[in-house]
Amino acid sequence: MSGLELINFYVIPGLISGSIYALGAIGITLIFGILRYAHFAHGDMATLGAYVALGLVGSLALSPWVALPIAMAITALVAVVLDRVFYRHLETRPKILTVMASLGVALMLRSVVQVVWGVDPQVYSTGIVRAESYGGLMLRSRELITFATATGLVLFLMAFLRYTRWGKAMRAMSDNPELARLCGVNNEAVTRLTWVIAGALAAAAGFFLGINTELNTMMGWSALLAMFAAAILGGVGRVEGAVVGGLVIGLVEELSVLVLPSQYKMATAFVILILILLVRPQGIFKGKVL
Amino acid sequence: MNPVLVMHQVRGGYGDADILHGVSLTVNPKEIVVIVGPNGAGKSTAMKAVFGLVKIRDGAILFEGEEITGWKPDAIVRRGISYVPQVKNVFAEMTVHENLEMGAFLAKSVKAEAFERIYTLFPDLKAKRNALAGSLSGGQRQMVAMGRALMLNPRLLLLDEPTAGLSPKYMEQIFQICRDVRDTGVAILLVEQHAKQALAFCDRGYVLATGSNRHEGAGQELLNDPEIAQMFLGG
Numbered sequence: 001m002s003g004l005e006l007i008n009f010y011v012i013p014g015l016i017s018g019s020i021y022a023l024g025a026i027g028i029t030l031i032f033g034i035l036r037y038a039h040f041a042h043g044d045m046a047t048l049g050a051y052v053a054l055g056l057v058g059s060l061a062l063s064p065w066v067a068l069p070i071a072m073a074i075t076a077l078v079a080v081v082l083d084r085v086f087y088r089h090l091e092t093r094p095k096i097l098t099v100m101a102s103l104g105v106a107l108m109l110r111s112v113v114q115v116v117w118g119v120d121p122q123v124y125s126t127g128i129v130r131a132e133s134y135g136g137l138m139l140r141s142r143e144l145i146t147f148a149t150a151t152g153l154v155l156f157l158m159a160f161l162r163y164t165r166w167g168k169a170m171r172a173m174s175d176n177p178e179l180a181r182l183c184g185v186n187n188e189a190v191t192r193l194t195w196v197i198a199g200a201l202a203a204a205a206g207f208f209l210g211i212n213t214e215l216n217t218m219m220g221w222s223a224l225l226a227m228f229a230a231a232i233l234g235g236v237g238r239v240e241g242a243v244v245g246g247l248v249i250g251l252v253e254e255l256s257v258l259v260l261p262s263q264y265k266m267a268t269a270f271v272i273l274i275l276i277l278l279v280r281p282q283g284i285f286k287g288k289v290l
Numbered sequence: 291m292n293p294v295l296v297m298h299q300v301r302g303g304y305g306d307a308d309i310l311h312g313v314s315l316t317v318n319p320k321e322i323v324v325i326v327g328p329n330g331a332g333k334s335t336a337m338k339a340v341f342g343l344v345k346i347r348d349g350a351i352l353f354e355g356e357e358i359t360g361w362k363p364d365a366i367v368r369r370g371i372s373y374v375p376q377v378k379n380v381f382a383e384m385t386v387h388e389n390l391e392m393g394a395f396l397a398k399s400v401k402a403e404a405f406e407r408i409y410t411l412f413p414d415l416k417a418k419r420n421a422l423a424g425s426l427s428g429g430q431r432q433m434v435a436m437g438r439a440l441m442l443n444p445r446l447l448l449l450d451e452p453t454a455g456l457s458p459k460y461m462e463q464i465f466q467i468c469r470d471v472r473d474t475g476v477a478i479l480l481v482e483q484h485a486k487q488a489l490a491f492c493d494r495g496y497v498l499a500t501g502s503n504r505h506e507g508a509g510q511e512l513l514n515d516p517e518i519a520q521m522f523l524g525g
């Protein structure tokens with residue numbers, strides 16, 4: 001196999017799914033860092049976002065790319081409401097209760113999607129899109145847009161966290177919640193903001209998963225393990241870690257097919273997760289130890 | 291002149307049990323007041339009571355003549371009191387400069403002079419402004435914590451064991467900074483384990499034991515009292 005073939009058939013698909021995992025993992029890592037629990041409904045939140053975009057494409061005849069930002073906004077709002085209704089009143093209880101509640105929310109979100117949109121796989125648009133050659137690199141326009149948008153979203157978020165007053169408040173809350181409160185940071189506002197970001201990015205992850213393959217109601221749940229593995233691999237609470245973790249998991253999954261039977265592809269994320277927990281539980285970027 | 295802070299017969303604690311059994315103390319303008327006493331005496335609790343972090347069941351706390359008993363910490367910060375906890379008092383994963391910015395979080399916009407004022411007070415920090423607070427030495431971290439607390443120009447600064455675990459050299463430096471801060475018009479109430487050194491450097495002191503006042507007076511007066519020396523200062 002030539003180098004170009006390796007890139008076209010393994011590295012590019014790996015980077016695509018890696019970017020998608022990264023978008024999901026960022027939300028998981030922010031929620032873990034700031035709210036201190038594992039959010040198991042994150043995959044299904046991504047599914048919801050993907051189907052909301054599908055609904056907009058179907059009912060308003062929007063281009064999928066126009067539907068994306070609207071779906072992100074709607075899912076962000078849903079995330080804030082879910083937190084209000086299902087998680088917030090558990091705030092002072094042991095975190096494991098919220099984790100369990102999030103499993104329930106995951107089932108509930110999936111059922112809603114199944115009731116509204118049915119259980120058959122769907123697509124945003126029919127027809128085959130051919131890849132174009134860029135000096136031997138075979139890329140579809142949707143793949144380029146996936147990369148570009150994911151990169152843009154990540155850079156935007158990083159700049160927000162680094163330079164803005166509320167971005168710093170989020171980091172402060174993740175770093176030292178007691179002291180953040182002593183500085184007058186409003187816990188509720190930071191929580192709401194965290195859900196807006198996590199919900200919007202989850203929707204983007206679901207959308208990109210849908211547009212690069214197809215939509216089905218299990219898509220988010222199936223990607224959840226890889227997203228968690230990415231968050232933990234990168235270091236819990238670290239946005240840059242979630243990005244690197246996502247790309248590594250995406251690449252390893254695709255490349256594993258070279259040496260393992262392809263039915264083991266899904267298991268590679270699990271193996272990486274176990275290895276990182278054994279060898280370096282704080283992750284690549286030295287995040288919080290679970 | 292009116293006292294900056296008056297704690298009058300404060301009784302309270304964290305849960306249902308009382309930790310403080312009627313603690314009273316006063317801080318006057320431009321004063322450095324120290325609380326000493328054995329471990330578990332309730333020194334930190336007394337300080338947290340001022341800052342609204344303890345359930346107060348009886349008594350009153352007045353700041354500049356206004357009763358602040360039961361206020362929330364952020365309202366107390368706005369009113370003009372800052373607090374540096376004993377442990378975990380910096381944002382370890384944020385830079386020194388960002389720590390100072392967080393100190394001014396309630397101000398929404400901060401003038402460059404506010405940072406300059408802190409960097410003048412703590413020249414060591416200026417060179418380290420872009421370093422992560424968690425990477426600094428214990429003494430420098432304490433300076434970050436104090437700098438953060440001073441960003442909003444408080445009129446009363448509460449310091450819980452600012453010299454714990456520091457070398458004598460750093461202890462002297464922190465005490466000197468306290469004097470400099472006081473000279474800018476800020477009253478200081480601090481808890482100290484290094485009781486002898488602290489009593490020698492403060493204006494007035496209180497000895498607390500089992501949640502109650504035991505002794506009070508000018509620092510030197512307390513140091514010279516043989517009973518206190520024997521009971522609380524290790525002879």
Ligand SMILES: Nc1ncnc2c1ncn2[C@@H]1O[C@H](COP(=O)(O)OP(=O)(O)O)[C@@H](O)[C@H]1O
Nearest residue numbers: 304305309327328329330331332333334335336
């Ligand atoms: N957050 C807390 N919750 C419950 N009890 C506490 C808490 N902090 C301190 N205590 C108890 O209050 C008492 C006084 O503690 P503290 O004020 O920290 O003493 P000191 O600072 O004088 O060493 C101790 O018996 C301690 O166990």
Ligand SMILES: [Mg+2]
Nearest residue numbers: 333334335376
């Ligand atoms: Mg103490």
